[in-house]
Structures are given as structure tokens and as C-alpha cells.
Amino acid sequence: MVRPPLDAVMMFKILVLQALYGLSDEQAEYQVRDRLPFMRFLGLGLSDRVPDRTTVWLFREALVTAGAMEGLFARFDTALKERGDLTLPPVPPDPTLYRHRRGTTARSCRVCSTPTPSTAGC
Template identity: 65%
Template sequence: MKQSGFFDVEERLARLSGLGDQLEAFSRTVDFEAFRPDLDKALAYSDGSKGGRPPFDPVLMFKILVIQTLNNLSDERTEYLINDRLSFMRFLGLGLSDRVPDAKTVWLCQKRLTQAGAIDADFSHLRQFQVIL
């Protein structure tokens, strides 16, 4: 087995793009930043003045829920596949050394967004995006 090179990840991502990475196309089609005001309002994270670990970015968490829904994944499987797949990491804007939300964090985010009425309980309104993919 050959030794890893400095540009190996970039080369693998370029190959995925060449093969037609559906999540990459999805990112070009949907402006996820447009959801930020609604997500900020629904999640109502604290300002951090009491300390603690800062929350994950709301748009990142929403994109995780999109991946989870479109692929019909459990919270645990979602956590695993984000850590495992370069295409998921690229879609989420994560690097190999970035912290990934655990299954409980994904579950809590979905619960908070559902309780706030920001998403359907089963996230069924996202099924329309499967046509794009």
C-alpha cells in the first residue's frame, strides 16, 4: 500500500465530482444559507455567556438532517457515515479533522426544530428534493 500524499483527499474529491457527486449538485441548487434566519429562531441557541461547548452551526445541522432524511438513516448511522464519507463531509463543509455532531446531537436538533414547527415530524417535506438527486 502506498503512503498517503498531501493532495490525496483533493484528488479523491475531484474524482467524486467527475463521477457525478449528487450532493455536490444539490449544494449548487439549494441556497442553504437562506434557511439560517428561520433555523436561528427555531433553535434559539444561548449566547454562550454561561460557558459550555459552543453549539454546532444551525445550517450544518439542517444539512445533516437533509442527508439523514434523503438517505433514510438512523441518527447513529448518520454520525458514522458523516465520519466515513468524503462526499458527506464536503456537502457539510467539514474537513477530516473537524468535529462531527454525535447521534444524540442530531436527534436533539431534529426534536427542537420539530417542536418549534420549523420542520415536519417525519421531515416529509424534504422528499421533494429527491427528484433533484
């Protein structure tokens, strides 16, 4: 049985959360499961499926490959400015470059040489 695809708007909202909070894909998955405000922002209920880190990574890669990542963030930032809300950093960070080992602090985080979900040792 094939799962239905996840909503593209919800997936983009996860990228927004990552940009705002500096979250890696793994951290984003955990925080969405853990924080009710994040779930509400994404339109998820307690029993809804939360995208895993690989799904987030694949979505980001699809946007980058299509050349749509910066354009989407620019349009989102423009919409925020027009409403008078906070704005995002000028370039969306790539949280896949930073992987944290469990039980470590951000200071001991290292940059992975290959930003993939299967990067060993990160």
C-alpha cells in the same frame, strides 16, 4: 469549557442526508465520519467535530417542538424543484424510530417504542 454551538445549517443538512439515505441518528454519525462526500456537503474538514447521534436527535426534537420541521423541508424541496434538482420524499422520515444493532441487516431492524437516543436494546 463550553463548546460552541454547531451550525444550524449543517445540522439541517444532516437531516437531509438522513431523509435521502434513510439513516438513523447513529448511522448518520458514522457515515458523516466515514464518507468524504458527506463531510464536503456539510462543510466539514477531516479534523472538524462531527455531531454525535444525541446532538442530531436533540436538533430534530427542537425543530419538531418549534413546529418548524415540515416547513423547513417544504422550503428546501421547493428550492430543489426551482433549480430542477431531485426532490425529497413528501414527508421527512423520522430515522430515530429505526435503530439497527451492530452487525445486523435492515431486515432485522425493529421499531423502537420510544424514539430517544437512550432507548435500551435498540
